[in-house]
Amino acid sequence: MALTLAVLLCFASGYFIAVLGWPRRPCPSDFAVLDSLSAGCGLGLFSFVYVLSRAAGNNHLIATDLAVFGVLLVASLLIRSGRAAELSEPIENWQASSAARQILVAVFIFALAAALYGAITRVIVHPHGEGWDAFSIWNLHARFLFRSGPAWSEGFSPLIPWSHPDYPLLTSGAIAHFWTYIGHETQAVPAAIAIVFTFATVGLLYSLLAMLRGRISAMLASLALLTTPFFIEQGTSQYADVPLSFFILAAVSLLCLHDAFEESESAGTSRLLILAGVNAGFAAWTKNEGLLFLAALIAARALTFIRDARRAPQRRLASAARTFLPLILGMAPALLVIAWFKHFIAPPGDLFPDRALAIHKLFEPARYGAVLRWYGKEFLRFGEWWLIPGTLLLIAFYFLLKRKPESQTPRLAPGFATSHLALSFTLAGYFVIYLITPRDIYWHLRNSLNRLFLQLWPSAIFLFFVLITPTVKKSAQISEHLPPAAPQ
């Protein structure tokens, strides 16, 4: 009963966060996106509520959850009314035979079943997670939060630096929140959260691409992700890399969806930017790499704005406000919580113990060579694919189609431009971290680069299919099929 209530409150609160950021009354085609978003937003919110309740000494967790849910429900009812943004949904224009389509559907269903089977059997065999980080970082933090009572912050101690007490608490906080409802610890909770994040990422990729580029693109993209063995393995390992990949994908894909609504000249689309900001904030509350992504997103948005401002200098100020404010507004709650956590609770991280030495390392050419070689190697192998790397497969697919993107629009649209720049900046940021790492550079690369690439992989697949899918607008296609007007 308590668990059912917790699940309902978590997902319903997440759903209303998504609805608040949605620019129109949800229609049937929106529900798949909103459902996928509600999983991540609900778990993110549960984490915030739990950690802040702990910090405030609040022991009335159910009452707090009900109050938060009530506020979100009322807000979504009040703000939703009167909104009717339109999206000129594209109709996919893949010129493929029906046999090819049917085979694709069959392969997709098989791959989904295989991924589910792999995920479920893995969590049964590894209930405490697969790999050291699960029990030495994420689940350990959840235990500190749940077991310590008012002294919850004592666990984030510099005496055990290997447990990375400076890491943000999204997954750990959500786990501890569910444990508090149940009244005891069970590994079913972190295992279920891991599976939810894994398949919500696939669901989000599918549903948003289906909305923006049609079902064939959605299926191809989801297939690429579902058949990445490392994604399924990491997704169920109870690490935080796949949850982070979910939030990065959510932020990136919502920015692209904002482009599509803007194209339709709909009102109220800035809500999508707020929702993108909220998800970028959740990314930063999941892992420190999420903070890097958040900074990259802001920098990318700034560059995109400068590019656009050159084209229309007269609207510079209004455009800046429309570009930045909603995004920053969405990020603000998470940034405040992270700032409080980093300043008052967590000891300093272990990546920057000696700034002078770090700067010195930036001038060692050998380190650049080492990182570049590993980037090249991991580009081909991070997914642990069999025989054909997924990254190469995407490139090969592009050339097999022998078709250039039909329109320049996706590349120029601010959301798409921001997204791919943000991913590029994040990759560049990882590069710099490896250059200055205080640890042995090869050890660090060997133990983390594949996971860093995986964090960006769902978003990279999403942007690839947004770019290459040929589309026609519904209205255009309908008019093409209309008989010519009768002469007057």
Add this chain to the structure above:
Amino acid sequence: MVTEQSEKNQTSVAILIFAFCCLLSTVRILGNAPRPGQLQADSVAKRSDQRFAQLKVALPPRGVIGYIGEPGVSGTADYYLAQYALAPLVVENSENHPLVIGDFPDRPNEPVTANLKLIRNFGDGVLLFSHEEAK
């Protein structure tokens, strides 16, 4: 018309090749998944919660305690698992505490330094020491 048909064939072939190549990695996912007859939980619970259950009862509920264990990678894993089991106690890898855990799963009769006085042997290589000179 010919161009349209040719484009349709080309796209169909591309989609089928893409799907087939993806399926190859599905084989790996299935191959790496545990077999239905071998779905037994790994040893994490046994090496942490179960192994330290008796010791946990004998320790204070909060605070910081010391830890000594075996060297090497397996020793590091044992240390992390001890911390995992004993949270919310903070287990520091140091003798410099009034209470010190000894963790020697492979050498239950490990001789320890003269500074430590054995309080209790919980079996399975789990020991509790006092360190009177510690701060």
